[in-house]
Amino acid sequence: MTDATNSTFAVRRPLAGARTPSPVRAARRPAGRRYIGIILPLGLLIVWSLATWLAWVPAVFLPSPLATVKAFVAMVTRQSLHQDFLRSINIVSQAFVYGSVAAVVLGVAAGLSANVERFFGPTFDSIRHIPGVAWLPLIVLWLGLGAPAQILVIGKSVFFPVFLNTLQGIRNVEKSHIELAKVLTLTRSQLIRRVVIPSAVPSIMVSLRYAAGVAWALVVTAEGLSGQEGLGYLIFRAQNLLITDQLIVCMVIIGLVGFAIDRLMLLLQRFVLRWKQGFEG
Amino acid sequence: MTQRGTLEIRGVEKHYDVDGRPLKILDHIDIDVAAGEFVSIVGPSGCGKSTILRLVVGLDDDYAGSIRLDGEPIKGTSLDRGIVFQDHRLLPWLTLEQNIGLSLENSRLSAEEKRRTIAEHIALVGLRGFEKVYPYQLSGGMAQRAAIARGLVNRPEILLLDEPLGALDALTRLRLQEELLSIWRIEKTTMILVTHDVDEAIYLSDRVLVMTANPGRIVKEIVVDLPHQRDRGSPTFAAIKRDILREMGDYAVHVAAA
Known part of the structure; x- marks a missing residue:
């Protein structure tokens, strides 16, 4: 050296x-x-x-850990639990991808253009205050029970946090960096690609991590209220039939998957933001 | 005579609006800088010395008077005019190499030529081996060297230095002053340095322009006719310093008392 x-x-x-x-x-x-x-x-x-x-506690309300493990094994071997599991993962992944891609694209557009923001602002600010669960009945009427309605409802809940954080991130670009781009005679598209979007990435990443958690939590509601398959459906079915051990199996799986999703997003965040000193999310 | 890197500032005035009333920031500024010359502007904070650089680099075109580079009136920013800010302004998401390369985004060089000139300039500022490092991993001195390399990599006709060493500790500062001198000798770029460090100005420049505030104007021009390496402790150096400080007004009393 x-x-x-x-x-x-x-x-x-x-x-x-x-x-x-x-x-x-x-x-x-x-x-x-x-x-x-x-x-x-x-x-x-x-x-x-x-x-x-x-x-x-009576066993019917709280089965023992051992009974729960047995129920888990039974569910895997006899009821193909893994299919419901993969089904839920599939729904959430699709909803997350559609919702966040749309949010980042529109968020960047609204961040760059005050007119785009003014155009969408009132509509979005009203829609986002209607919770996903309240949308579900109408959407089910239109799309029927099943995957499309669920993806739409979960996707909506992914969209708004990511959209708002993308917009904020774009707006928070440092003035001194804009000045630098001007000195270096960068064109508008170079400015956006090299300066504006990278400065929004930290807040986009934070919102993606948050939205991934929201999406996974919502799958229970969406599947429970509008379907015949998936972990969410199994939970509500188990409650109706008072098979508490299966109910707990589903809850534990949902918790563990949520934990895994969060850690994966954290790793992704750290990798994408490796240029940021001491960034821990 | 117009040689590449000749700057001519004529009758430049600038006002800001303060509560609806115009406040004069710069009052009739005339500066001539010959090609390859090293000129410093010193003055108390708020005297408008950095504003002059902002006008010359093209970040602000709201002024009266004329600024010409090689006889041509300046218009907006241009790759002919480089600047190094007090904060290094390296983009945190780009590696050192990419930060320097950002200057060449719109240059006409081929990819191969870009790669080579980036490598040359990284070597010039003594940062070889740190190409892939992100700004947060650099010390203040290293970041400022990288900013200097970014300012120079496109071979501008003039490099404007806006207190580039102001935020550094004393030792790093002395060392970077040496480096600035050797870079100036190698690149032969016209340089204008804005600083409030009088020693730094005398040590580096061919000429020192002294400004005062309210409104900002140039009150004195001092030619530093000393050979490099200059001895900061020599009587001539001290005499020049006394002259400059006296011109800066506020200091006069203390200098007289000392």
Whole structure:
């Protein structure tokens, strides 16, 4: 390397760590503390076991952990639970992709043009205050029970947070960066591609992570109210038939998948925003 | 005589509107800078010295008077006129290499030529090995060197330096002053440096223009006729410094008392 590595000009961090951000982050978090998050779930599991074992709660309301695992195995082997699971994942993925792509495209357009924002503003601000559940009956009347109606309702709930954050992100571009683009004689399209959109990416990423969680949570409502398949449908069916163990199996799966989605989005966020110092979401 | 990099500022005046009344920011500014010359503008904060650079670079065209580069009136921003700001203004999402390359986005060079001249300028400012690094990983001095490389990579006729070393610690500052000098010798670009550091101005420039505020005007021009490397402790250096500080008004009392 050059003389630039001399003390006065030394990089603040070792370059090896800088290029691959994960070792730096791992080093900041001692290995032992990483597992601190497991204590609470384990504690809850113990309380759950005690509650059923000592019969604090009737088994029909709260089956034991073991009974729940058995129900899980039965559901996989005899009721093809995996198909309902994949079905839910499929619905949510489609809704998430359609909703967020539309939101980013329209958000960028509205962020760049005050007229586009004025055009959509009143309509969007009214629609977004009508919850997805309230839309469902009408949409089901139009599209019938099943996937399209569910995708539309979930997609709507993905759209608004992402749209609003994209718009805000575009508007928050630094004035000094615009000035720089002017000095470098960038054209409007270069300015948008190289300066404006990248400055909106952090807030877009935050909203995508949030929206992914919302979408997954909504699948229960959407499938429960308008369908014959999927995890959401299974939950409502289990409630009606008082098969509590199956109900809990579905809840645990939904929770774990939601957790996995959130962590995946966090990893994606860290990768996309690797240029941002200390960005933890 | 017009050689590439000759700047001519004639009778430039600028007003801001403050509560509906015009406030004079610049009062009849005349500056001539010869091709390849290094000129500094010093003055107290608020005297409008950075405003002059904003006008010359083309970020602000609301002024009276004329600014010509090589005899041609300036119009908007142009790749002929580079600038280095006090904050490095590297885009955080681009690597050092990409940041410098942003200057060449609209240049007529081929991709191969772009790659080569970017590499040359990274080497020129001593940042070889840091091409793929993001700005947050650079120290203040390194980021400012990168900004200088970005200002120079398109080989502008004139490079405007708006307190580029103002935010750096004293040692880094001295070192970057050396580098600026050697870059200036290699590139032979006309340079205008705005600073409030009188030592820096004397150390680097052929000429120092002294400004005062309310309204901003040039009150004195001092030719620094010392050979490089200049000795900051020499009596001549000190005499020039005393002259400049006296012109800047507020300091006069302290200088006289000292």
